[in-house]
Amino acid sequence: MRADQEIIHEWIKPDTRVLDLGCGDGELLRHLVDNKQVHGYGIENNHDHITACIKNNVNVIEKDIDKGLASIKDNSFDSVIMTQALQVMHRPDLIVDEMLRIGKECIVTFPNFGHWRARGYLGFRGQMPVSKFLSYSWYDTPNIHFCTFKDFEQLCVQKNIHILNRTVVDNEHQHRWWTNLWPNMLGEIAIYRITR
Amino acid sequence: MLKKFPDDSIGLVAPQAIEFTEPLSLACGRTLNQYTLMVETYGELNTDKSNAILICHALSGHHHAAGYYEGDSKPGWWDSAIGPGKAIDTDKFFVVSLNNLGGCHGSSGPNQTDPQTGKPYGPDFPLMTVKDWVISQARLADHLGIVQWAAVIGGSLGGMQAMQWAITYPGRLRHCMVIAAAPKLSAQNIAFNEVARQAISKDPNFYDGRYYDHNVVPKTGLMLARMVGHITYLSDDGMREKFGREMSAGKLMFDFNPQFEVESYLQYQGERFSTIFDANTYLLMTKALDYFDPASEFNHDLAQALEHVTAKFMLIAFTTDWRFSPERSREILDALVEAGKEVSYTEVDSPQGHDAFLIPIPRYMEIFNAYMSRIAADLPIEQHGDIETREKESSHAR
Numbered sequence: 022m023r024a025d026q027e028i029i030h031e032w033i034k035p036d037t038r039v040l041d042l043g044c045g046d047g048e049l050l051r052h053l054v055d056n057k058q059v060h061g062y063g064i065e066n067n068h069d070h071i072t073a074c075i076k077n078n079v080n081v082i083e084k085d086i087d088k089g090l091a092s093i094k095d096n097s098f099d100s101v102i103m104t105q106a107l108q109v110m111h112r113p114d115l116i117v118d119e120m121l122r123i124g125k126e127c128i129v130t131f132p133n134f135g136h137w138r139a140r141g142y143l144g145f146r147g148q149m150p151v152s153k154f155l156s157y158s159w160y161d162t163p164n165i166h167f168c169t170f171k172d173f174e175q176l177c178v179q180k181n182i183h184i185l186n187r188t189v190v191d192n193e194h195q196h197r198w199w200t201n202l203w204p205n206m207l208g209e210i211a212i213y214r215i216t217r
Numbered sequence: 218m219l220k221k222f223p224d225d226s227i228g229l230v231a232p233q234a235i236e237f238t239e240p241l242s243l244a245c246g247r248t249l250n251q252y253t254l255m256v257e258t259y260g261e262l263n264t265d266k267s268n269a270i271l272i273c274h275a276l277s278g279h280h281h282a283a284g285y286y287e288g289d290s291k292p293g294w295w296d297s298a299i300g301p302g303k304a305i306d307t308d309k310f311f312v313v314s315l316n317n318l319g320g321c322h323g324s325s326g327p328n329q330t331d332p333q334t335g336k337p338y339g340p341d342f343p344l345m346t347v348k349d350w351v352i353s354q355a356r357l358a359d360h361l362g363i364v365q366w367a368a369v370i371g372g373s374l375g376g377m378q379a380m381q382w383a384i385t386y387p388g389r390l391r392h393c394m395v396i397a398a399a400p401k402l403s404a405q406n407i408a409f410n411e412v413a414r415q416a417i418s419k420d421p422n423f424y425d426g427r428y429y430d431h432n433v434v435p436k437t438g439l440m441l442a443r444m445v446g447h448i449t450y451l452s453d454d455g456m457r458e459k460f461g462r463e464m465s466a467g468k469l470m471f472d473f474n475p476q477f478e479v480e481s482y483l484q485y486q487g488e489r490f491s492t493i494f495d496a497n498t499y500l501l502m503t504k505a506l507d508y509f510d511p512a513s514e515f516n517h518d519l520a521q522a523l524e525h526v527t528a529k530f531m532l533i534a535f536t537t538d539w540r541f542s543p544e545r546s547r548e549i550l551d552a553l554v555e556a557g558k559e560v561s562y563t564e565v566d567s568p569q570g571h572d573a574f575l576i577p578i579p580r581y582m583e584i585f586n587a588y589m590s591r592i593a594a595d596l597p598i599e600q601h602g603d604i605e606t607r608e609k610e611s612s613h614a615r
Contacts, residue, residue, distance in 0.1 A: 038557065060557055068580065075531075075561055075587040078594075082550065083563040092551045 024190050025130050025212050026052070029102060032128060032186065032214055033057055037099035040124065042086050042116075043106035045070050047079030054079070064090075087111045090119045098124040105210075107131040108164040114176060121182065121217050130212045133189075135169030135205045170205045177215065186214040222285060226292060227259045227300045227307050230284035234323060237356055244346040244508075251332060254357055255280045255316040255323035259299060260307035262361070267597050269363045270305060271354060271390075272314040273371030273378035276446070276502045277494060279322035282314040283307075297577040304585040309593050310367060318353050319345040319501040327497030328429070340426030340497055347374075347509045351381045355389065368392035368592050369528075372574035373541065374502070377509050380549065383528040384511050392592050393528040397538055397574040399545035400519050400552070401510040406540065409449050410503040413442035417496045426497050439496045440487035447486050452537035452570030512552075519552035529559040531588045533574075533581065536564060540571040561588070 026049045033039060035057045041050050044063025047070075053059045062080045065071050074081035087110060101124030103116070108131050110116045120127040132155060133139075142150035149159040157164065168176075170189075177184055189201060189208030204211070222228045232255050241249045257280045262269060272282050272295065283299035285292050299305045299312055316324040319342060323329070327342040358366065369390045371379040376398025383393040399406075417423060420438030424431050451459075460479040475481045515521040530553055534546035543564050553560040565581045567573040573581065 062554060062560075068583075071563055072583055072587045075563075075584060076590060078591055079561075080559055081561045081563075082554075092547065094555060097555065 025104065025210055028188055028190075028212050029104070029128050029130075030056070033059060033100055035059070038097070040064065040093070040098045040101045042101065042103040042120070043109075044074065044079070044081065045104075046073035047077045047081060049102070049104070050074075050079045051077050086116065090123060093123045095122055096125055100124055100126050100128060102128045104128075104130045105132070108166050108168070110166060113166050113168070114180070117176070117182070117215075118180070121215070126185065126214060126216045128212065128214050129173075130210055131168065131173070132164075133170050133205065133208050133211055134167035135171060136209050137206050138209075140206075170208065170211050173211065173213065177213075182215050182217065184213060184215055186212075188212045225300050225302050226296065227284035229287065230257055230259065230281070230293070231286070232257050232280055232323065235357065235360060237353075237360070239356070241349070241353060241356070243343050243349045245344050247343040249318070249325065249343065252318060252325035252353070253323070253329070254318070254325075254353065255320075256357065257281060257284075257293075257314050258361075259283055259312040259314075260310050262311040262363075263596075265597060266363050267365070267367060268309065269311045269313060269358075269361070269366050270592075271358070271366050271369045271382075272299070272305075272312060273350075273354070273369065273375035273382075274314070274317065275371070275373035275375045276506065277490070277499075278375065279320060280314050280316040280324075281322070283312070295575065297575070298582075298585065304582055304589050305370070306589065306593070309596075313357070313361065313363075315354065315357060317345070317350045319343075319498060319505070321495030321498040326495070327426070327501065328495040337429040339429055342497065342501065344501060344508075345505050347377050347381045347505055348385060348511075350378055350505070351385050354378070354382070355386055358389065364389065366390040367596060368394060370394040370396075371398075372396040373398060373571065374506055374509075377506075381509075381511060383526045383530070384522055387525045387527045390528045391595055392531065392588075393526075394531045394533075394588065395546070395549060396533045397535055397541050397546070397571055398549070399541040400512060400548050402507055403545075407507050409445060410507055412445050413503055414500055416441035416445070417500060420496075423496065426500075428496070434491070435496045436491045439491040439494060439499060440484075442496075442499055443490040443494075444483045444487040447483060449540045450571045452539065452568060454537055455568045455570050455572075458568055519548065520555040523552055523556045523558060526553075526556065526558050530561070531584075532560065532562040533584060534562075534564050535569070535571070535573040535581075536566045537568055538571045538573060 033053055037059050039059045039061040041063045044050055044065050047063050050061045050063050053061055062082055063074055064082050064084045066085050071081050071083055101120040107113045107129055139150040189204045189211055191209045235254050235256055238251050278294055281293040282295045283293040301308050316322040318324055319326045321328045327338050331338045369379040369382045376395035379393050379395050382390055417435055417438035420435035422428055422433040423435040428434055463478040464476050470476050475484055512519040512522045532546050532550055534543035550562045563584050567578050569576055
């Protein structure tokens with residue numbers, strides 16, 4: 022399991038209801054079901070991922086998250102997770118609102134555009150950053166709403182969202198002590214646990 | 218006749234008529250004292266009887282779901298999904314398919330002889346509900362010694378039966394596959410059914426359903442009913458693609474004979490159907506559809522109706538299906554999620570409308586195969602000895 026998933030795994034309580042938005046091949050949910058006996062559903066719209074979920078015995082719902090989650094009732098999940106997908110959404114702010122409406126707690130992970138490498142790329146080369154981790158060009162990237170940790174936390178303040186935990190990992194999903202010294206410069210991926 | 222069947226066909230099949238003598242109380246208040254079910258089975262039931270799959274048919278379906286009859290060139294109606302190595306793999310599963318009560322293919326129904334009068338039941342055959350069918354199917358399971366189905370699978374009205382199974386007999390199925398279905402019919406759905414029923418009952422040859430006595434059939438009515446039904450099975454896109462505005466003569470004829478391809482096609486479909494289907498059965502099947510509403514017994518709360526369900530659900534809908542659109546499948550999905558049940562849902566992009574559920578669309582079959590492999594993985598592992606014995610038996614049979 023990826024390090025960010027391991028951290029999420031620790032934050033999820035056993036026997037709870039979990040919704041994973043953009044669940045990929047269902048690996049995280051499979052772990053949570055096997056080890057934490059959670060009752061979970063994944064939402065996904067990539068065909069290969071959906072097929073993989075079905076084979077992996079993971080409940081998967083084909084849906085375009087951008088079209089909203091209106092059919093899901095308020096507070097019907099203990100945790101709503103979204104890993105590495107916030108930046109792909111048309112309106113990340115509205116998705117966060119929806120997540121907090123559906124779930125008592127939400128876990129969000131996203132790449133930090135304020136990381137020194139991205140800043141360096143833009144600052145010195147004057148071009149949109151392309152790296153092994155963010156391998157798309159500006160015109161074909163699905164990542165249409167990048168933000169920095171600072172941006173995200175500002176959104177939380179505006180929306181009166183309470184941050185329960187924040188952890189930072191690097192692009193190999195390793196947790197390094199020094200990233201916490203200056204997360205917005207040194208952290209590549211943020212993992213936030215938030216609630217209203 | 219086909220000399221050799223395709224490799225992935227179950228091959229030659231034959232139906233069997235099974236008699237039931239225990240009276241069956243129906244939702245309408247009446248009782249069937251005895252009845253016959255026409256049944257076909259494919260594959261072999263394993264020793265612990267855990268690999269059985271029930272196929273529920275839709276409005277015009279029947280027991281002949283797969284394989285060929287002696288002398289036939291066309292296979293059963295769901296041969297694309299059932300057979301060795303196919304999605305519903307007859308090398309792994311024992312597949313049971315029946316003609317529902319009220320049908321017109323040999324099970325007790327309007328066109329069969331009422332043992333009490335010696336005449337066809339005709340309009341006196343009781344109206345059936347989806348739940349009545351499911352209860353009769355449970356009797357069939359008892360007869361075959363099947364305590365729990367590995368899965369109950371159906372499309373359209375068949376999907377409604379699968380869903381009803383999960384509600385009525387939660388312990389008797391492990392998986393429930395509901396394809397292109399709805400939790401109940403909409404006013405629009407009922408309206409189309411009513412047009413079909415009016416077409417049949419207003420046919421001068423209908424004789425209040427006693428046309429058997431007059432040696433005629435309400436052919437025109439049945440044809441019209443099928444034509445209007447058929448339009449709802451296709452999609453606007455699909456029809457445009459298939460027929461467009463093509464004309465058989467290539468120009469306008471300024472008369473009322475069929476000129477556009479779509480007209481000839483519908484007439485042909487209606488004509489063909491009117492020779493193989495019974496009008497009273499058509500009326501009965503459309504009523505069973507109209508009446509289906511499992512939530513009505515639970516304060517009209519579908520999640521509550523599904524509260525005791527233990528089967529895992531797989532729901533599949535098709536993008537251009539407007540008879541039972543993806544929104545209708547999502548109503549079932551939302552209720553299952555609300556009730557905290559195991560469920561997966563996919564939406565297959567296809568131009569074929571409601572008919573898509575019978576067509577082996579690659580994406581559809583990919584999902585079907587993936588889910589069936591999950592059902593197979595849930596089967597208890599058989600003892601080596603059993604498999605060896607079965608192999609020996611089947612090689613003898615060859």
